[in-house]
Amino acid sequence: MAAVTVLALVAAAAFRSTTGAFFEPLETEFGWTRSQLSTAVTINLVVYGLVAPFAATLLERFSARFVAATALVLVSAGAGLAIFITQIWQLWLLWGGLVGIGTGAIALVFGAVVANRWFVHRRGLVMGIFSAANACGQLIFLPTIVQLSGHHGWRIASLLVAGFALLIVPLLFWPFANSPAEAKTTAYGATKETVTQQPTTKPRPSSGAMAETVGVLRHAMRFRAFWILAFTFWICGWSTNGLIQTHFIPASHDHGMPATTASGLLALIGVFDIIGTIASGWLTDRVRPWLLLVFYYGLRGISLLTVHSLLGPTVEPVLWIFILFYGLDWVATVPPTVVLCREYFGPVRASVVFGWVFAFHMVGAGVGALTAGIGRDISGSYLIAWITAAVLCFLAAGSLFFMPGSRKAVEAAPEIIPDELGSSRVE
Numbered sequence: 001m002a003a004v005t006v007l008a009l010v011a012a013a014a015f016r017s018t019t020g021a022f023f024e025p026l027e028t029e030f031g032w033t034r035s036q037l038s039t040a041v042t043i044n045l046v047v048y049g050l051v052a053p054f055a056a057t058l059l060e061r062f063s064a065r066f067v068a069a070t071a072l073v074l075v076s077a078g079a080g081l082a083i084f085i086t087q088i089w090q091l092w093l094l095w096g097g098l099v100g101i102g103t104g105a106i107a108l109v110f111g112a113v114v115a116n117r118w119f120v121h122r123r124g125l126v127m128g129i130f131s132a133a134n135a136c137g138q139l140i141f142l143p144t145i146v147q148l149s150g151h152h153g154w155r156i157a158s159l160l161v162a163g164f165a166l167l168i169v170p171l172l173f174w175p176f177a178n179s180p181a182e183a184k185t186t187a188y189g190a191t192k193e194t195v196t197q198q199p200t201t202k203p204r205p206s207s208g209a210m211a212e213t214v215g216v217l218r219h220a221m222r223f224r225a226f227w228i229l230a231f232t233f234w235i236c237g238w239s240t241n242g243l244i245q246t247h248f249i250p251a252s253h254d255h256g257m258p259a260t261t262a263s264g265l266l267a268l269i270g271v272f273d274i275i276g277t278i279a280s281g282w283l284t285d286r287v288r289p290w291l292l293l294v295f296y297y298g299l300r301g302i303s304l305l306t307v308h309s310l311l312g313p314t315v316e317p318v319l320w321i322f323i324l325f326y327g328l329d330w331v332a333t334v335p336p337t338v339v340l341c342r343e344y345f346g347p348v349r350a351s352v353v354f355g356w357v358f359a360f361h362m363v364g365a366g367v368g369a370l371t372a373g374i375g376r377d378i379s380g381s382y383l384i385a386w387i388t389a390a391v392l393c394f395l396a397a398g399s400l401f402f403m404p405g406s407r408k409a410v411e412a413a414p415e416i417i418p419d420e421l422g423s424s425r426v427e
Contacts, residue, residue, distance in 0.1 A: 002126060004168075004176045005114045006133045008068055011165040012106045013137030015079045015099055016044065016241075018145045018161070020249040021263055025154040026091075034250065036088050038373025041246050042366040043096025044103075045237070049362020051104025053355030057213040058105075059113045060351060065172045067105055072165045072172075074102030080162035083155040104362070109355045112338050116351060117179055121189025124335045128281020131334040132274040142270070146249075146263040216352040225344045225404055229337060229357045232293060232396040234364035236333050239300055239389040241361075242368025244269070244326065251382045256313035265315065265323055272327025280332035289336030289343075294397045296336075300329045301393030308386045340403075 023037050058067050078098030085091050111130030119126045141161065148157040177183040180190075220226040245266075252262035283292055303325045310319045341357060342350040372385035 001114060001118050001176065002129065004171050005111055005130060006136070007168050007171060008072065008106055009108070009111055009130060009133035010137045010140065011072055011168045012075055012103045013133060014141045014164060015075060015158075015161040016048070016103050016137075016245075018137075018142050018157075019044070019095070020246050020266075021142060021145045021149060021259070022154050022157075023250050024253065024259060025149050029154075030086075030088070032088055033377060035370070035373045035377050037091075038246065038369050040088075040091045040095040042370040043092050044100040045241060045362045045366035045369060047096055047100030048104040048107065049237070049359040049366070051101050052107045052109045052358045052362065053217070053352055054210060054213050055105040055107070056109045056113065056352045056355035057210075057216075059110060061212075064110070064113060064178045065176050068110060068176075069169045069172045071102045071105035071110075072169050074098050074105070076102075076162040076165040078102060079158050079165070082158050107358060107362075108334060108338075109351060109358055112354050113351045115338070116342070116347060117187065119188045120191075122285065124284035124339055125278065125281040127338050128278045128284070128332075128335045131281070131331045132277040136270070136274065142263050142267045143260075146260050150260070213352060213355075216349050217356050219349075220345060220353050220356060223344070223404075224402070225340070226353065226357070228399050228403055229340060230360040231399055232297065233333070233337060233357050233361040235297070235392045235396040236331075237361035237363070237365030238368030239304065239393055240330055240365070242365035243304075243372050243385060243389050244330075246369045247372050247376070247382060247385070250376075252311055254376075254380075254382070255311040257311065257315075261315065265319070268323050269327040269330060272324055273330035276328030276330065276332045277334065279328075281335040284335040284339050289339045290400050290403050292336045293333055294400050296329050296332050297393045297397035297400075299325060301390045301397065303329070304386050304390035304393065308381075308383045344404075 019041050023034070026032055026037060027034070055067060055071075075098070078094045081098070082091065082094045085094065108131060111127060111133070115123050115127045115130060141164075144160065145157040148154075148160065180187050248266050249259055249262040252265070253259055280292065280296075303322055306318075307322055307326075310316065310322055312319075337357065338350075338354055341354040345353045368385075368389065371388070372382060375384045376382055
């Protein structure tokens, strides 16, 4: 289950994590500006984020394999049809619409659903592995995309991503299973008590998926913990997917660095991301999650203050320090955020609450991508973008000191979480 989930997440992340590599060839062929291309990425990220919470409800209510398979088909269609574009609005429709919906439906929310269903022990570690799948997509595909774009054109590179997404679809019908009960087994680390406490099938609510998803949001919005998690994840998206993932290659090119070198550095960030995210999952099982988040956001802010002065035509030794620090910190925020959603809102609705928190993440990423692109077109530099993101990271770290006590249990709203009164902790 974990292996198939990782492959599906890698396939979904493959196109989204390599969009920056397409900027230069698209600018050269069509004459589009950095702001126009950034708009395509922004639409993608916003749609991606807004789809995620509704996908969480669908994953909980219906067949997870069907939702995931449909999502991968959409990603493949968006990447494949992109080779026929001639107008910028077509790029916005395919990157933003099809790929955005597909990646949103099989985002980290999918990983959170699988982790919650299939793992009682080591849930934080497994979520760390799932989070690292994004880095795997970046690591595996980014250098290849740049090489193919340079030697065979960006269309061949786009078709590679489309084909890989389709290859994963059969695995979702076997050996993937929707739940341990369907596979006639139990979750990893489950005991007789945990099996009896959690029903094998969740009663389907009478309301529709959209109404249920919005209802969970309305409930979560009453509590300070949700707003702090949403705010910090909004900044997380701004400073990672929106800024570094989208603009690191073109920003490096502005400083005279070849695209192949910049893509290699971004892929190396992915290597350290895998290490850092899995380590973060391990730490999440042992350290208070909010303290980890303070450290992660603070470290990220410090690293962003240095990047503008470190970029140049060649890779200097000090740049390796940024690559190491930023890579370890890339999505290390995900495991503790998932655990905090579960602690404050209970296991039944944790996936949907995380879906809404993740929506803020991707909206922040979209705003960050567009803001950086506009700033670059106006000033000719990414300096303001780096400083802005650093300041936001420091604000995120500071906001976590206002999190309510995680051990304070408050009765949940009965219409939202009727069966989790003892475990849902909110304020």
